[in-house]
Amino acid sequence: MAKFRTFAVCFTSAILLAGCNQAAQPDKTVQQFMAQDVQPTADIYWKSVQYINEEGGQRDIQPQTDAEWQAVQDAARQLAAYAELLKTPGYAEGRGSDWIQFADSLAEVSKQAEQAAAEKNPEKVFDVGGTVYSVCSACHMIYPTTSGPEAEEAAASLAADE
Numbered sequence: 001m002a003k004f005r006t007f008a009v010c011f012t013s014a015i016l017l018a019g020c021n022q023a024a025q026p027d028k029t030v031q032q033f034m035a036q037d038v039q040p041t042a043d044i045y046w047k048s049v050q051y052i053n054e055e056g057g058q059r060d061i062q063p064q065t066d067a068e069w070q071a072v073q074d075a076a077r078q079l080a081a082y083a084e085l086l087k088t089p090g091y092a093e094g095r096g097s098d099w100i101q102f103a104d105s106l107a108e109v110s111k112q113a114e115q116a117a118a119e120k121n122p123e124k125v126f127d128v129g130g131t132v133y134s135v136c137s138a139c140h141m142i143y144p145t146t147s148g149p150e151a152e153e154a155a156a157s158l159a160a161d162e
């Protein structure tokens with residue numbers, strides 16, 4: 001059963017993310033792992049329920065079919081697996097104990113996210129999605145990105161504080 005579930009997750013993410021083996025690679029940098037695996041998977045979850053205000057009124061997006069709900073549930077389960085991966089030495093080594101706590105929080109909220117999708121409850125998916133986002137942000141506040149415009153912004157704001 002456990003084996004089958006692993007297979008199912010890999011199978012789904014193979015379609016969604018073009019590759020499950022990649023996700024298990026310990027030698028991906030954190031940045032690659034975030035950009036290629038964590039972010040796209042979180043996006044599947046976040047984009048599944050949206051309340052959009054448009055001219056002409058409100059347009060709500062939510063999963064319509066069992067398969068669509070299943071994809072949201074799978075994304076949440078995948079996020080929980082990624083959280084576990086963040087705790088492995090390849091990613092956790094050299095970090096403070098807060099790193100593990102952030103990863104644990106992500107694992108925990110991902111389970112709530114999975115539950116919300118299993119219940120097919122759009123409001124709950126939306127709410128938990130917000131919590132997922134704050135967990136991502138909490139870790140990024142302490143462990144900011146080391147490259148790209150975000151890093152330059154962070155460096156600039158640190159410099160401005162001095």
Ligand code: HEC
Binds near residue numbers: 032
């Ligand atoms: C345990 C800590 C931790 C958690 C939790 C975490 N991240 Fe990250 N994330 C990082 C670190 C560290 C970097 C910076 C990597 C670098 O630039 O070296 C990063 C960078 C990123 C980046 C930028 C990648 C790039 O191309 O530069 C994205 C996007 C991202 N994370 C998405 C997410 C999302 C979405 C979540 C939540 C679902 C999340 N992260 C949760 C630690 C974390």
